[in-house]
Amino acid sequence: MKNSKILVVDDEEKMRKVIRIYIEKEGYGVEEASDGKEALNKIDSIDFSLILLDVMMPKIDGWTVCRKIRENSSVPIIMLTARGEEYDKLFGFELGVDDYITKPFSPKEMIARIKAVLKRSNGNNKTNADIIEIGALKIKPMSKEVFLENIEMSLTPKEFELLNFLAKKPEIVYSREQLLNQVWGYDFVGDLRTVDTHVKQLREKLGIYKKYIKTVWGTGYKFHLNH
Structure with a gap:
């Protein structure tokens, strides 16, 4: 660039x-x-x-x-x-x-x-251009918009990237280390609590749909279809 x-x-x-x-x-x-x-x-x-x-x-x-x-x-x-x-x-x-x-x-x-x-x-x-629709959730990767029950959500860039990454492959469990590498990048300087902080914020914004992001104890997180 x-x-x-x-x-x-x-x-x-x-x-x-x-x-x-x-x-x-x-x-x-x-x-x-x-x-x-x-x-x-x-x-x-x-x-x-x-x-x-x-x-x-x-x-x-x-x-x-x-x-x-x-x-x-x-x-x-x-x-x-x-x-x-x-x-x-x-x-x-x-x-x-x-x-x-x-x-x-x-x-x-x-x-x-x-x-x-x-x-x-x-x-x-440039990637992941296909719109993701799961239940009440719609994710538009190209415009970086997320709609919940047709109402646009206000997400930070990293909240969007985390939600988009998990929703692309629902029911696949990712460790905190994997999420740091995939969403923040291999050169990111931070700790695992960064992931927990963003998951907490996403769940608060998802409200009654917070169970889309499920904790798999001892492992990490996944996007759960049957919330």
Whole structure:
């Protein structure tokens, strides 16, 4: 995806310039924003393939920017943070963050993560195009829409990917490790509780149909037809 345009959002000008140099060396286009407000304005007018988003910024912090983006867009987001605490990462994944890069980081790691996230995003857009209809549930992979009793559900990108993955092969049990690899990617840095968190959120949104996603104790999860 060499024609991809990436938005770099960081209040430190020196950091933005360094990131820009390495990203442009890989053939990607780059736009910069020095704070959350500027970032949201650019996102409204430019179609980005990926956003590198710093957490700690003036005016509007990265969490708030991420939340606002996810109201209307599934564009991949990689958070840039100086904090590596597990709570921050779990909070971010709940908001729909695709990956994390903890400062300080090597340019090589940054580029590897950008390529991996873009690859996953591009693959999700091109595959599994057939609409899935199971009972009250309808999943449209191409438009990333999910309808429950003909009412559209509001899902984060990762919630959608997890539900879509399980529903494509109902009654097949997947371990948490398998789901991390298939939905988040082999290069994902996180733990098994990330899967549990997303399953919990999906069940809450499914309401009376929460038993579509069944826990197989000691193994993992499956999409259950006879809910």
